[in-house]
Amino acid sequence: MSAAPARPRPEIMGISLEMSRDAARARLKSIGSLEKEDRKRQEVWAVKDARISHLLVGYDAENRVRYVTAVARTDGPKIRYQEVADVKSAQRTVVQGNHKLTWEIEARRGHFAYILIARGHDPRYLDSYSVKKADQEEID
Numbered sequence: 001m002s003a004a005p006a007r008p009r010p011e012i013m014g015i016s017l018e019m020s021r022d023a024a025r026a027r028l029k030s031i032g033s034l035e036k037e038d039r040k041r042q043e044v045w046a047v048k049d050a051r052i053s054h055l056l057v058g059y060d061a062e063n064r065v066r067y068v069t070a071v072a073r074t075d076g077p078k079i080r081y082q083e084v085a086d087v088k089s090a091q092r093t094v095v096q097g098n099h100k101l102t103w104e105i106e107a108r109r110g111h112f113a114y115i116l117i118a119r120g121h122d123p124r125y126l127d128s129y130s131v132k133k134a135d136q137e138e139i140d
Contacts, residue, residue: 008085008103008116010131012068013047013055017114017133021063028055051076058132067132078125081118090118099123104134 010017014027028034032047032055041059053076056069072079081087081101090101100119107113113134120126 008105008131010105010112010114012070012129012131013049013052015055015057015065015068017065017068017131018112019065021059021065024057024059024065028057049073051079067130069128069130071128072120072126078122079129080124081120081126084118084126084129085116094123097121099126107134 011019013031015024019027028043028045028047031049032045034043035046035054036044041061041063043057043059045055045057046053047055051073052070053073054071056067056071057065058067060066081090081099085101085103087101090103093100093102098119098121100117103116105114105116114131115134116129116131118126118129120128
């Protein structure tokens with residue numbers, strides 16, 4: 001990855017918010033393997049990527065993607081916050097050494113509002129990042 005997009009996109013590794021479960025699973029099967037499936041409509045996928053080890057995908061009652069979380073590899077190349085989105089436009093909080101950067105992207109014609117959250121212990125490199133629809137509860 002290079003410079004951050006001016007407007008963060010509502011997708012991670014080809015898994016887009018609002019995508020159908022069937023389409024998401026087809027994409028996920030091409031880049032990894034299912035490790036765990038919860039009754040609460042969440043899946044954990046191990047992915048073949050140098051920098052991301054897992055994707056967590058949550059579905060809504062209509063079986064559409066409501067959030068995607070990417071977990072950075074601890075043993076791979078690090079991902080800078082600025083590679084995900086422009087850090088200057090983020091709301092930044094630091095609590096007990098844990099960094100959280102949040103971007104709220106407003107709805108516009110043809111597009112729903114969504115939130116991007118990046119978290120990490122290091123001030124420059126993230127441990128995970130998520131995109132979720134803005135009407136969803138907090139992802140932890």
